[in-house]
Amino acid sequence: MATVTNCYSISEGSGKETNHYEISLRGSGIRYKPGDSLGFYPINNIELVKQTIRKIKAKRSDLVNTKETGEVTIEHALLNRFVIHRASKKFLTIVCEKIDKKKVKKELEEILEDKDKTEKYLFTRDCIDILSEYKVNFTPQELIDTLPPISPRLYSISSSPKAHPGEVHLTVAIVKYNNFERERFGLATGDLANRVEINKTKIPVYISQTRDFIIPEDGTKNIIMVGPGTGIAPFRAFIEHRKETHASGKNWLFFGEVHEESTFFYKDEWTEYMKEGNLQKLTTAFSRDQENKIYVQHRLLSNGKEIWKWLKNGAYFYVCGDKQYMAKDVHKALIEIAHKHGKMNQEDAEIYINQTLMKEEHRYLRDVY
Numbered sequence: 001m002a003t004v005t006n007c008y009s010i011s012e013g014s015g016k017e018t019n020h021y022e023i024s025l026r027g028s029g030i031r032y033k034p035g036d037s038l039g040f041y042p043i044n045n046i047e048l049v050k051q052t053i054r055k056i057k058a059k060r061s062d063l064v065n066t067k068e069t070g071e072v073t074i075e076h077a078l079l080n081r082f083v084i085h086r087a088s089k090k091f092l093t094i095v096c097e098k099i100d101k102k103k104v105k106k107e108l109e110e111i112l113e114d115k116d117k118t119e120k121y122l123f124t125r126d127c128i129d130i131l132s133e134y135k136v137n138f139t140p141q142e143l144i145d146t147l148p149p150i151s152p153r154l155y156s157i158s159s160s161p162k163a164h165p166g167e168v169h170l171t172v173a174i175v176k177y178n179n180f181e182r183e184r185f186g187l188a189t190g191d192l193a194n195r196v197e198i199n200k201t202k203i204p205v206y207i208s209q210t211r212d213f214i215i216p217e218d219g220t221k222n223i224i225m226v227g228p229g230t231g232i233a234p235f236r237a238f239i240e241h242r243k244e245t246h247a248s249g250k251n252w253l254f255f256g257e258v259h260e261e262s263t264f265f266y267k268d269e270w271t272e273y274m275k276e277g278n279l280q281k282l283t284t285a286f287s288r289d290q291e292n293k294i295y296v297q298h299r300l301l302s303n304g305k306e307i308w309k310w311l312k313n314g315a316y317f318y319v320c321g322d323k324q325y326m327a328k329d330v331h332k333a334l335i336e337i338a339h340k341h342g343k344m345n346q347e348d349a350e351i352y353i354n355q356t357l358m359k360e361e362h363r364y365l366r367d368v369y
Protein backbone atom coordinates (compact mmCIF):
# COMPACT_ATOMS: atom_id res chain seq x y z
CA MET A 1 0.00 0.00 0.00
CA ALA A 2 1.62 3.25 -1.11
CA THR A 3 0.84 6.88 -0.34
CA VAL A 4 0.50 9.61 -2.94
CA THR A 5 2.64 12.46 -1.59
CA ASN A 6 2.25 14.98 -4.39
CA CYS A 7 0.14 15.56 -7.49
CA TYR A 8 -0.05 18.46 -9.91
CA SER A 9 -1.34 19.21 -13.37
CA ILE A 10 1.23 19.47 -16.15
CA SER A 11 -1.33 20.41 -18.81
CA GLU A 12 -3.00 23.50 -17.32
CA GLY A 13 -5.06 25.42 -19.88
CA SER A 14 -4.85 22.78 -22.61
CA GLY A 15 -8.25 21.13 -22.22
CA LYS A 16 -6.41 17.87 -21.50
CA GLU A 17 -5.86 16.58 -18.01
CA THR A 18 -2.38 15.11 -17.59
CA ASN A 19 -1.03 14.90 -14.05
CA HIS A 20 2.30 14.27 -12.40
CA TYR A 21 2.05 11.97 -9.35
CA GLU A 22 4.65 11.30 -6.67
CA ILE A 23 4.11 8.13 -4.67
CA SER A 24 6.02 7.07 -1.58
CA LEU A 25 7.22 3.47 -1.38
CA ARG A 26 9.16 4.08 1.83
CA GLY A 27 9.28 1.09 4.15
CA SER A 28 7.79 -1.26 1.53
CA GLY A 29 11.06 -2.79 0.41
CA ILE A 30 9.86 -2.38 -3.20
CA ARG A 31 12.67 -1.66 -5.66
CA TYR A 32 12.58 -0.66 -9.30
CA LYS A 33 14.77 0.44 -12.18
CA PRO A 34 14.21 3.02 -14.94
CA GLY A 35 12.02 1.43 -17.63
CA ASP A 36 9.84 -0.48 -15.12
CA SER A 37 6.13 0.25 -14.75
CA LEU A 38 3.97 0.64 -11.71
CA GLY A 39 0.89 -1.56 -11.50
CA PHE A 40 -2.06 -0.01 -9.72
CA TYR A 41 -5.28 -1.69 -8.54
CA PRO A 42 -8.09 0.87 -8.90
CA ILE A 43 -11.48 0.84 -7.23
CA ASN A 44 -14.76 2.11 -8.66
CA ASN A 45 -16.19 5.51 -7.96
CA ILE A 46 -18.39 5.21 -4.84
CA GLU A 47 -21.19 7.34 -6.35
CA LEU A 48 -21.30 5.09 -9.41
CA VAL A 49 -21.48 2.07 -7.09
CA LYS A 50 -24.42 3.57 -5.16
CA GLN A 51 -26.24 4.53 -8.37
CA THR A 52 -25.77 1.02 -9.77
CA ILE A 53 -27.16 -0.54 -6.58
CA ARG A 54 -30.15 1.85 -6.69
CA LYS A 55 -30.73 1.00 -10.34
CA ILE A 56 -31.38 -2.68 -9.51
CA LYS A 57 -33.45 -1.60 -6.48
CA ALA A 58 -31.11 -3.35 -4.06
CA LYS A 59 -29.73 -2.24 -0.70
CA ARG A 60 -26.05 -1.47 -0.12
CA SER A 61 -26.00 -4.10 2.63
CA ASP A 62 -27.45 -6.92 0.48
CA LEU A 63 -25.11 -9.89 0.48
CA VAL A 64 -23.52 -11.55 -2.53
CA ASN A 65 -21.11 -14.42 -2.81
CA THR A 66 -18.00 -14.23 -4.97
CA LYS A 67 -15.26 -16.79 -5.49
CA GLU A 68 -12.57 -14.31 -4.46
CA THR A 69 -14.19 -12.77 -1.39
CA GLY A 70 -16.77 -15.20 -0.04
CA GLU A 71 -19.90 -13.50 1.30
CA VAL A 72 -19.66 -9.69 1.21
CA THR A 73 -22.05 -6.79 0.73
CA ILE A 74 -22.92 -5.84 -2.83
CA GLU A 75 -21.42 -2.42 -2.11
CA HIS A 76 -18.08 -3.96 -1.16
CA ALA A 77 -18.06 -6.26 -4.19
CA LEU A 78 -18.94 -3.50 -6.66
CA LEU A 79 -16.53 -1.01 -5.15
CA ASN A 80 -13.50 -3.25 -5.08
CA ARG A 81 -13.91 -6.17 -7.44
CA PHE A 82 -16.05 -5.72 -10.54
CA VAL A 83 -16.13 -3.50 -13.61
CA ILE A 84 -19.26 -1.34 -13.72
CA HIS A 85 -18.11 1.82 -15.56
CA ARG A 86 -18.40 0.02 -18.89
CA ALA A 87 -20.84 -2.77 -19.69
CA SER A 88 -19.72 -6.16 -20.96
CA LYS A 89 -21.21 -8.28 -23.73
CA LYS A 90 -22.15 -10.89 -21.10
CA PHE A 91 -24.20 -8.29 -19.21
CA LEU A 92 -25.93 -7.15 -22.40
CA THR A 93 -26.69 -10.76 -23.38
CA ILE A 94 -28.35 -11.45 -20.02
CA VAL A 95 -30.34 -8.22 -20.29
CA CYS A 96 -31.54 -9.41 -23.69
CA GLU A 97 -32.56 -12.80 -22.28
CA LYS A 98 -34.61 -11.05 -19.60
CA ILE A 99 -36.58 -8.82 -22.00
CA ASP A 100 -40.24 -9.89 -22.38
CA LYS A 101 -41.39 -7.65 -25.21
CA LYS A 102 -40.67 -9.48 -28.49
CA LYS A 103 -40.02 -6.36 -30.58
CA VAL A 104 -37.59 -4.84 -28.10
CA LYS A 105 -35.83 -8.18 -27.61
CA LYS A 106 -35.39 -8.55 -31.39
CA GLU A 107 -33.83 -5.10 -31.66
CA LEU A 108 -31.24 -5.96 -29.05
CA GLU A 109 -30.64 -9.41 -30.54
CA GLU A 110 -29.79 -7.71 -33.84
CA ILE A 111 -27.17 -5.60 -32.09
CA LEU A 112 -25.73 -8.65 -30.31
CA GLU A 113 -25.50 -10.67 -33.53
CA ASP A 114 -23.22 -8.06 -35.12
CA LYS A 115 -19.75 -7.67 -33.55
CA ASP A 116 -19.24 -4.08 -34.74
CA LYS A 117 -22.71 -2.99 -33.62
CA THR A 118 -22.17 -4.61 -30.20
CA GLU A 119 -18.79 -2.89 -29.76
CA LYS A 120 -20.23 0.45 -30.81
CA TYR A 121 -23.19 0.05 -28.47
CA LEU A 122 -21.04 -0.96 -25.49
CA PHE A 123 -18.39 1.73 -26.15
CA THR A 124 -20.63 4.47 -24.83
CA ARG A 125 -22.67 2.66 -22.17
CA ASP A 126 -22.32 1.37 -18.65
CA CYS A 127 -24.72 -0.95 -16.74
CA ILE A 128 -26.84 2.00 -15.59
CA ASP A 129 -27.38 3.24 -19.17
CA ILE A 130 -28.47 -0.19 -20.32
CA LEU A 131 -30.84 -0.72 -17.38
CA SER A 132 -32.36 2.70 -18.12
CA GLU A 133 -32.97 1.62 -21.70
CA TYR A 134 -34.26 -1.89 -20.94
CA LYS A 135 -36.29 -2.15 -17.78
CA VAL A 136 -35.35 -5.63 -16.55
CA ASN A 137 -34.76 -6.92 -13.02
CA PHE A 138 -31.50 -8.21 -11.59
CA THR A 139 -30.97 -9.67 -8.14
CA PRO A 140 -27.69 -8.51 -6.55
CA GLN A 141 -26.14 -11.96 -7.11
CA GLU A 142 -27.29 -12.09 -10.75
CA LEU A 143 -25.71 -8.71 -11.39
CA ILE A 144 -22.39 -9.69 -9.81
CA ASP A 145 -22.31 -12.93 -11.82
CA THR A 146 -22.40 -10.99 -15.11
CA LEU A 147 -19.55 -8.59 -14.31
CA PRO A 148 -15.87 -8.98 -15.26
CA PRO A 149 -13.25 -8.52 -12.51
CA ILE A 150 -11.25 -5.31 -12.23
CA SER A 151 -7.72 -5.69 -13.58
CA PRO A 152 -4.75 -3.54 -12.55
CA ARG A 153 -3.44 -0.77 -14.83
CA LEU A 154 0.22 -0.16 -15.65
CA TYR A 155 2.02 3.20 -15.69
CA SER A 156 5.57 3.77 -16.96
CA ILE A 157 7.59 5.09 -14.05
CA SER A 158 8.86 8.62 -14.71
CA SER A 159 11.51 8.78 -11.96
CA SER A 160 14.87 7.19 -11.27
CA PRO A 161 15.26 5.67 -7.78
CA LYS A 162 18.73 7.20 -7.72
CA ALA A 163 17.27 10.70 -8.02
CA HIS A 164 14.18 10.05 -5.83
CA PRO A 165 14.95 7.28 -3.33
CA GLY A 166 11.82 5.63 -1.94
CA GLU A 167 9.52 7.28 -4.50
CA VAL A 168 7.95 6.54 -7.85
CA HIS A 169 6.69 9.30 -10.12
CA LEU A 170 4.03 8.82 -12.77
CA THR A 171 2.81 10.87 -15.72
CA VAL A 172 -0.87 10.09 -16.21
CA ALA A 173 -3.36 11.23 -18.85
CA ILE A 174 -6.79 11.22 -17.20
CA VAL A 175 -9.40 9.50 -19.40
CA LYS A 176 -12.50 11.68 -19.19
CA TYR A 177 -15.53 11.99 -21.46
CA ASN A 178 -19.23 12.67 -21.45
CA ASN A 179 -21.95 10.32 -22.74
CA PHE A 180 -25.71 10.76 -22.40
CA GLU A 181 -25.07 13.87 -20.31
CA ARG A 182 -23.15 12.01 -17.62
CA GLU A 183 -19.47 12.68 -16.99
CA ARG A 184 -17.41 9.49 -17.29
CA PHE A 185 -13.88 8.62 -16.25
CA GLY A 186 -11.51 5.78 -17.02
CA LEU A 187 -11.46 3.39 -14.08
CA ALA A 188 -7.88 3.86 -12.86
CA THR A 189 -7.31 7.43 -14.01
CA GLY A 190 -10.69 8.48 -12.59
CA ASP A 191 -9.75 6.84 -9.29
CA LEU A 192 -6.41 8.67 -9.23
CA ALA A 193 -7.94 11.98 -10.25
CA ASN A 194 -10.98 11.93 -7.95
CA ARG A 195 -10.29 9.85 -4.85
CA VAL A 196 -6.67 10.39 -3.99
CA GLU A 197 -5.95 12.78 -1.12
CA ILE A 198 -2.35 13.84 -0.73
CA ASN A 199 -0.51 12.12 2.18
CA LYS A 200 -3.71 10.34 3.13
CA THR A 201 -5.02 7.82 0.63
CA LYS A 202 -3.27 4.48 0.39
CA ILE A 203 -3.23 2.78 -2.99
CA PRO A 204 -2.30 -0.85 -3.76
CA VAL A 205 0.62 -0.99 -6.18
CA TYR A 206 3.28 -3.38 -7.49
CA ILE A 207 6.24 -3.14 -9.84
CA SER A 208 6.02 -4.65 -13.30
CA GLN A 209 9.64 -5.20 -14.27
CA THR A 210 10.84 -4.70 -17.81
CA ARG A 211 13.37 -7.09 -19.29
CA ASP A 212 14.08 -5.21 -22.49
CA PHE A 213 13.23 -1.53 -22.08
CA ILE A 214 16.42 -0.73 -20.24
CA ILE A 215 19.18 1.88 -20.36
CA PRO A 216 22.42 0.56 -21.91
CA GLU A 217 24.72 -0.66 -19.16
CA ASP A 218 27.56 1.06 -20.98
CA GLY A 219 27.11 4.71 -20.02
CA THR A 220 29.20 5.89 -22.98
CA LYS A 221 26.47 4.85 -25.45
CA ASN A 222 24.34 7.58 -27.01
CA ILE A 223 20.56 7.29 -26.75
CA ILE A 224 17.69 8.71 -28.81
CA MET A 225 14.31 8.81 -27.01
CA VAL A 226 10.96 9.39 -28.72
CA GLY A 227 8.17 10.01 -26.22
CA PRO A 228 5.15 12.10 -27.22
CA GLY A 229 2.36 12.64 -24.67
CA THR A 230 2.63 10.42 -21.62
CA GLY A 231 5.26 8.51 -23.59
CA ILE A 232 7.70 11.00 -22.07
CA ALA A 233 7.47 9.20 -18.70
CA PRO A 234 10.29 6.63 -18.85
CA PHE A 235 12.64 9.12 -20.51
CA ARG A 236 12.46 11.46 -17.52
CA ALA A 237 13.61 8.42 -15.51
CA PHE A 238 16.33 7.60 -18.06
CA ILE A 239 17.80 11.10 -18.07
CA GLU A 240 17.69 11.36 -14.27
CA HIS A 241 19.47 8.02 -14.06
CA ARG A 242 22.12 8.96 -16.65
CA LYS A 243 22.78 12.19 -14.75
CA GLU A 244 23.07 10.42 -11.38
CA THR A 245 25.41 7.77 -12.79
CA HIS A 246 27.53 10.36 -14.66
CA ALA A 247 26.95 8.54 -17.96
CA SER A 248 29.03 10.27 -20.63
CA GLY A 249 26.88 9.14 -23.61
CA LYS A 250 24.74 11.78 -25.31
CA ASN A 251 20.95 12.02 -24.82
CA TRP A 252 18.57 13.21 -27.57
CA LEU A 253 14.91 13.58 -26.66
CA PHE A 254 11.97 13.92 -29.08
CA PHE A 255 8.80 15.15 -27.40
CA GLY A 256 5.39 15.92 -28.93
CA GLU A 257 2.17 17.30 -27.53
CA VAL A 258 -0.63 19.60 -28.60
CA HIS A 259 0.56 23.08 -27.53
CA GLU A 260 3.95 24.38 -26.45
CA GLU A 261 2.32 26.86 -24.06
CA SER A 262 0.24 24.39 -22.05
CA THR A 263 1.57 20.86 -22.62
CA PHE A 264 5.35 21.11 -22.72
CA PHE A 265 5.63 18.49 -19.95
CA TYR A 266 8.62 19.00 -17.60
CA LYS A 267 9.93 21.90 -19.72
CA ASP A 268 11.90 23.46 -16.84
CA GLU A 269 13.64 20.19 -16.12
CA TRP A 270 14.71 19.74 -19.76
CA THR A 271 15.94 23.33 -19.90
CA GLU A 272 18.05 22.75 -16.79
CA TYR A 273 19.44 19.46 -18.16
CA MET A 274 20.38 21.21 -21.41
CA LYS A 275 22.22 23.91 -19.46
CA GLU A 276 24.05 21.35 -17.30
CA GLY A 277 24.97 19.22 -20.32
CA ASN A 278 22.85 16.23 -19.26
CA LEU A 279 20.59 16.54 -22.30
CA GLN A 280 22.39 17.30 -25.54
CA LYS A 281 19.45 17.65 -27.91
CA LEU A 282 15.73 18.30 -27.44
CA THR A 283 13.46 18.26 -30.48
CA THR A 284 9.77 19.10 -30.08
CA ALA A 285 6.65 18.66 -32.22
CA PHE A 286 3.62 20.65 -31.06
CA SER A 287 0.83 19.33 -33.22
CA ARG A 288 -1.75 22.10 -32.87
CA ASP A 289 0.41 25.24 -32.77
CA GLN A 290 0.11 25.65 -36.54
CA GLU A 291 -2.36 24.79 -39.25
CA ASN A 292 -0.77 21.51 -40.31
CA LYS A 293 -0.12 18.79 -37.75
CA ILE A 294 3.51 18.31 -36.85
CA TYR A 295 4.29 15.01 -35.12
CA VAL A 296 7.49 13.49 -33.75
CA GLN A 297 7.96 11.37 -36.88
CA HIS A 298 8.08 14.53 -39.01
CA ARG A 299 10.89 15.81 -36.77
CA LEU A 300 12.67 12.46 -37.03
CA LEU A 301 12.54 12.66 -40.82
CA SER A 302 13.80 16.25 -40.95
CA ASN A 303 16.68 15.22 -38.64
CA GLY A 304 17.18 11.98 -40.58
CA LYS A 305 20.78 12.55 -41.57
CA GLU A 306 21.94 13.08 -38.01
CA ILE A 307 19.78 10.26 -36.61
CA TRP A 308 21.37 7.94 -39.11
CA LYS A 309 24.83 9.11 -38.01
CA TRP A 310 23.95 8.44 -34.35
CA LEU A 311 22.57 4.98 -35.19
CA LYS A 312 25.63 4.05 -37.24
CA ASN A 313 27.77 5.10 -34.28
CA GLY A 314 25.97 2.63 -32.01
CA ALA A 315 23.18 4.78 -30.51
CA TYR A 316 20.13 3.14 -28.89
CA PHE A 317 16.67 4.17 -30.14
CA TYR A 318 13.73 4.15 -27.71
CA VAL A 319 10.01 4.76 -28.34
CA CYS A 320 7.27 5.07 -25.71
CA GLY A 321 3.56 5.99 -25.91
CA ASP A 322 0.64 5.32 -28.23
CA LYS A 323 0.87 1.92 -29.91
CA GLN A 324 -1.98 2.25 -32.36
CA TYR A 325 -0.76 5.17 -34.48
CA MET A 326 2.36 6.92 -33.19
CA ALA A 327 4.62 3.89 -32.78
CA LYS A 328 3.71 2.62 -36.26
CA ASP A 329 4.42 6.00 -37.84
CA VAL A 330 7.74 6.33 -36.01
CA HIS A 331 8.65 2.83 -37.19
CA LYS A 332 7.92 3.82 -40.79
CA ALA A 333 10.00 6.98 -40.36
CA LEU A 334 12.98 4.94 -39.12
CA ILE A 335 12.77 2.69 -42.18
CA GLU A 336 12.58 5.79 -44.37
CA ILE A 337 15.71 7.19 -42.68
CA ALA A 338 17.62 3.92 -43.24
CA HIS A 339 16.46 3.94 -46.87
CA LYS A 340 17.38 7.56 -47.57
CA HIS A 341 20.44 8.21 -45.44
CA GLY A 342 21.73 4.63 -45.21
CA LYS A 343 21.36 4.40 -48.99
CA MET A 344 19.60 1.02 -48.71
CA ASN A 345 16.81 -0.23 -50.93
CA GLN A 346 13.40 -0.52 -49.27
CA GLU A 347 13.78 -4.22 -48.44
CA ASP A 348 17.24 -3.83 -46.91
CA ALA A 349 16.09 -0.81 -44.92
CA GLU A 350 13.22 -2.88 -43.48
CA ILE A 351 15.58 -5.75 -42.63
CA TYR A 352 18.02 -3.35 -40.97
CA ILE A 353 15.35 -1.78 -38.71
CA ASN A 354 13.19 -4.87 -38.02
CA GLN A 355 15.92 -7.44 -37.77
CA THR A 356 19.37 -5.97 -37.17
CA LEU A 357 18.57 -2.98 -34.97
CA MET A 358 15.58 -4.47 -33.14
CA LYS A 359 16.19 -8.21 -32.82
CA GLU A 360 19.93 -8.78 -33.20
CA GLU A 361 21.53 -5.70 -31.66
CA HIS A 362 18.62 -4.85 -29.30
CA ARG A 363 19.21 -1.14 -29.94
CA TYR A 364 15.62 -0.34 -30.98
CA LEU A 365 13.44 -0.73 -27.89
CA ARG A 366 9.76 0.05 -27.39
CA ASP A 367 7.32 0.48 -24.51
CA VAL A 368 4.05 1.11 -26.31
CA TYR A 369 0.45 0.78 -25.14
Ligand SMILES: Cc1cc2nc3c(=O)[nH]c(=O)nc-3n(C[C@H](O)[C@H](O)[C@H](O)COP(=O)(O)OP(=O)(O)OC[C@H]3O[C@@H](n4cnc5c(N)ncnc54)[C@H](O)[C@@H]3O)c2cc1C
Nearest residue numbers: 153154155156171172173175177186187188189230233369
Ligand atom coordinates in the same frame (compact mmCIF):
# COMPACT_ATOMS: atom_id res chain seq x y z
C1 LIG B 1 3.17 -0.80 -20.21
C2 LIG B 1 2.15 0.30 -20.12
C3 LIG B 1 2.56 1.55 -19.69
C4 LIG B 1 1.63 2.58 -19.61
N1 LIG B 1 2.06 3.81 -19.19
C5 LIG B 1 1.19 4.82 -19.10
C6 LIG B 1 1.63 6.11 -18.65
O1 LIG B 1 2.80 6.32 -18.34
N2 LIG B 1 0.70 7.09 -18.55
C7 LIG B 1 -0.61 6.89 -18.90
O2 LIG B 1 -1.40 7.84 -18.79
N3 LIG B 1 -1.04 5.69 -19.34
C8 LIG B 1 -0.18 4.66 -19.42
N4 LIG B 1 -0.63 3.42 -19.82
C9 LIG B 1 -2.09 3.24 -20.08
C10 LIG B 1 -2.79 2.87 -18.75
O3 LIG B 1 -2.37 1.59 -18.30
C11 LIG B 1 -4.32 2.82 -18.85
O4 LIG B 1 -4.67 2.00 -19.93
C12 LIG B 1 -4.95 4.19 -19.06
O5 LIG B 1 -4.57 5.04 -18.00
C13 LIG B 1 -6.47 4.09 -19.08
O6 LIG B 1 -6.89 3.44 -17.89
P1 LIG B 1 -8.28 3.74 -17.18
O7 LIG B 1 -8.53 2.59 -16.23
O8 LIG B 1 -8.32 5.11 -16.63
O9 LIG B 1 -9.29 3.70 -18.36
P2 LIG B 1 -10.30 2.50 -18.72
O10 LIG B 1 -11.39 2.41 -17.75
O11 LIG B 1 -9.50 1.28 -19.00
O12 LIG B 1 -10.89 3.09 -20.02
C14 LIG B 1 -10.06 3.30 -21.14
C15 LIG B 1 -10.94 3.10 -22.31
O13 LIG B 1 -11.79 4.22 -22.39
C16 LIG B 1 -12.09 4.37 -23.72
N5 LIG B 1 -12.45 5.75 -24.01
C17 LIG B 1 -11.63 6.80 -24.11
N6 LIG B 1 -12.34 7.88 -24.49
C18 LIG B 1 -13.62 7.47 -24.64
C19 LIG B 1 -14.83 8.11 -25.04
N7 LIG B 1 -14.84 9.40 -25.38
N8 LIG B 1 -15.97 7.39 -25.08
C20 LIG B 1 -15.97 6.10 -24.74
N9 LIG B 1 -14.86 5.44 -24.39
C21 LIG B 1 -13.70 6.12 -24.34
C22 LIG B 1 -10.85 3.95 -24.50
O14 LIG B 1 -11.25 3.28 -25.66
C23 LIG B 1 -10.14 3.00 -23.60
O15 LIG B 1 -10.25 1.68 -24.08
C24 LIG B 1 0.27 2.37 -19.94
C25 LIG B 1 -0.12 1.10 -20.37
C26 LIG B 1 0.79 0.08 -20.46
C27 LIG B 1 0.34 -1.27 -20.92
Ligand SMILES: NC(=O)c1ccc[n+]([C@@H]2O[C@H](COP(=O)([O-])OP(=O)(O)OC[C@H]3O[C@@H](n4cnc5c(N)ncnc54)[C@H](OP(=O)(O)O)[C@@H]3O)[C@@H](O)[C@H]2O)c1
Nearest residue numbers: 173175228229230231256257258287295322325326329369
Ligand atom coordinates in the same frame (compact mmCIF):
# COMPACT_ATOMS: atom_id res chain seq x y z
N1 LIG C 1 -3.98 2.18 -25.59
C1 LIG C 1 -4.43 3.19 -24.94
O1 LIG C 1 -5.33 3.08 -24.13
C2 LIG C 1 -3.86 4.55 -25.21
C3 LIG C 1 -2.59 4.77 -25.73
C4 LIG C 1 -2.14 6.10 -25.89
C5 LIG C 1 -2.97 7.11 -25.57
N2 LIG C 1 -4.20 6.83 -25.08
C6 LIG C 1 -5.10 7.85 -24.65
O2 LIG C 1 -4.87 9.07 -25.31
C7 LIG C 1 -5.03 10.13 -24.38
C8 LIG C 1 -3.81 11.00 -24.27
O3 LIG C 1 -2.70 10.23 -24.37
P1 LIG C 1 -1.31 10.90 -24.30
O4 LIG C 1 -1.36 11.90 -23.22
O5 LIG C 1 -0.25 9.87 -24.26
O6 LIG C 1 -1.19 11.75 -25.63
P2 LIG C 1 -1.55 11.41 -27.13
O7 LIG C 1 -2.99 11.40 -27.34
O8 LIG C 1 -0.76 10.20 -27.55
O9 LIG C 1 -1.00 12.74 -27.84
C9 LIG C 1 0.35 13.21 -27.76
C10 LIG C 1 0.73 13.88 -29.06
O10 LIG C 1 0.83 12.91 -30.09
C11 LIG C 1 0.17 13.43 -31.23
N3 LIG C 1 -0.22 12.37 -32.16
C12 LIG C 1 -1.47 11.98 -32.55
N4 LIG C 1 -1.38 11.04 -33.51
C13 LIG C 1 -0.06 10.83 -33.72
C14 LIG C 1 0.65 9.98 -34.61
N5 LIG C 1 0.06 9.16 -35.45
N6 LIG C 1 2.00 10.03 -34.57
C15 LIG C 1 2.65 10.84 -33.71
N7 LIG C 1 2.02 11.69 -32.87
C16 LIG C 1 0.68 11.66 -32.87
C17 LIG C 1 -0.99 14.22 -30.67
O11 LIG C 1 -1.46 15.14 -31.64
P3 LIG C 1 -3.00 15.47 -31.94
O12 LIG C 1 -3.78 15.03 -30.74
O13 LIG C 1 -3.02 16.95 -32.15
O14 LIG C 1 -3.36 14.72 -33.18
C18 LIG C 1 -0.29 14.93 -29.53
O15 LIG C 1 0.40 16.06 -30.00
C19 LIG C 1 -5.35 9.49 -23.07
O16 LIG C 1 -6.74 9.58 -22.90
C20 LIG C 1 -4.87 8.09 -23.21
O17 LIG C 1 -5.57 7.19 -22.40
C21 LIG C 1 -4.65 5.58 -24.90
